[in-house]
Amino acid sequence: MKLRDIGEDRLLGRLLSRLSLGKEVVNGPDDDCAVMETRDHGNLLVLKTDCVVAGVHFLPTANALDVGWKAMMRPLSDFAATSAVPQSALITLIAPEQTNVEWVERLYRGLGRAAKRFKVSIVGGETSRTRGPVAISVSVVGFVESDRCVSRRGGRVGDDLFVTGRLGGAVRQKHLQFIPRIAESRWLTKHFSIHAMMDLSDGLGADLPRLAKASRVGFAIEMEKKFPKLPLTRIGSFSQLSTRNYQLLPSGYVHFQQPA
Amino acid sequence: MKLRDIGEDRLLGRLLSRLSLGKEVVNGPDDDCAVMETRDHGNLLVLKTDCVVAGVHFLPTANALDVGWKAMMRPLSDFAATSAVPQSALITLIAPEQTNVEWVERLYRGLGRAAKRFKVSIVGGETSRTRGPVAISVSVVGFVESDRCVSRRGGRVGDDLFVTGRLGGAVRQKHLQFIPRIAESRWLTKHFSIHAMMDLSDGLGADLPRLAKASRVGFAIEMEKKFPKLPLTRIGSFSQLSTRNYQLLPSGYVHFQQPA
Secondary structure, three states: OEHHHOOHHHHHHHHHOOOOOOOOEEEOOOOOOEEEEOOOOOEEEEEEEEEEEEOOOEOOOOOHHHHHHHHHHHHHHHHHHHOOEEEEEEEEEEEOOOOEHHHHHHHHHHHHHHHHHOOOEEEEEEEEEOOOOOEEEEEEEEEEEHHHOOOOOOOOOOOEEOOEOOOOOOOOOHHHOOOOOHHHHHHHHHHOOOOOOOOOOOOHHHHHHHHHHHHOOEEEEEOOOOOOOOOOOEOOOOOEOOOOOOOEOOOOEEEEEOOO | OEHHHOOHHHHHHHHHOOOOOOOOEEEOOOOOOEEEEOOOOOEEEEEEEEEEEEOOOEOOOOOHHHHHHHHHHHHHHHHHHHOOEEEEEEEEEEEOOOOEHHHHHHHHHHHHHHHHHOOOEEEEEEEEEOOOOOEEEEEEEEEEEHHHOOOHHHOOOOOEEOOEOOOOOOOOOHHHOOOOOHHHHHHHHHHOOOOOOOOOOOOHHHHHHHHHHHOOOEEEEEOOOOOOOOOOOEOOOOOEOOOOOOOEOOOOEEEEEOOO
């Protein structure tokens, strides 16, 4: 069997389920970020790595500034899903020898801008040659207060699901300039009891079943049921949410229910 | 200018020197590992990422078990250079769609064995397609006591330099089975005052000037001056070293001196 014949979820399920985890692991391979206990009991350690590959995540003709931005924002988006605060990042650049140094410098400017936007220090970098396309892997480490750490697993029957921002449009360049919802996520866990969150990256059709599966619940999408305008209205079991500062726009209305 | 026209050191120097670092950064881009302060004042947070690429770091015909082993051991070897204890690792696998799932499973077995050897938990993984060769990036996070953290920068005039193990032989398969000197490094910083360490990966000819430069010292290699057998003898300013448990075999005799 080849990789093309097996989905990423199934592959990682096969690979990662066999590994043994230490006792310090709070969120493991099934979640957006890895979360570990430390000797500092109020805080958990959060770790995420993600990559972008030319021809897969960006066009070879894309602006290197945008590529750098996206490469940094992808792992940071997983920090948002965990309600974690990113601190430091490491860059691994895999690039063919004929790559222009100027292109790489622009890439790093994009990485640097994105890091600065969330007060993340880029604390190191590695480079490697390749005979293939450019790939950039970014690893980010940070922290989350133990009582504000959110995983995919906490969803409960009866919960409603909300999406920050408007779904769709990723192919129209938006994917190269997106802003992880760290501020929104931190605001949510500061003011409300949030049961579960995840980074929406492969579309609601792919990610909603993942979230429901991790939480061991089913779900129903009620497409006709749009939310009214709701300043300070109760919208679901997540809690009272104000749309004054943040737009929480559900795409249709998703309701967690008993698994079928 | 293309990447082939500029060395990795010069490239990373250009890219990383422009980035601003947070106050919490103890060891930054110039060192083997990134080291950051945390709220847990006795311990520093240590982060490292490294990659292996088919055709560059291993032959496409190499045993996937060995490739996984090497991919994990490379960043762990930088932990040794920092005298740090690794804790958790994340894997990023970039592979073409025609890769055999069985090959990837063997790769993960190699990664898992290597992680287990040093009690490291593999806490997550990502995969991406590529049109190019297989690349595996491994990110490791861990800790080091603040009074045992070693960098490249601490070498002093008059210091002697030692190498654990025998130099050379990497091309004869040894590179796929090497064991990071974490035990040796932890033993050294427990018993002696070590000024500086680094991971020797590109050969003494490339890495010694890097170590000396980071420590702002010069060096002299006295090829004819071999060390005698030295049970519990004083061998240089690093301190009293016993060869009963660990072989510290200098390749020639390296002596730090005033820069020319």
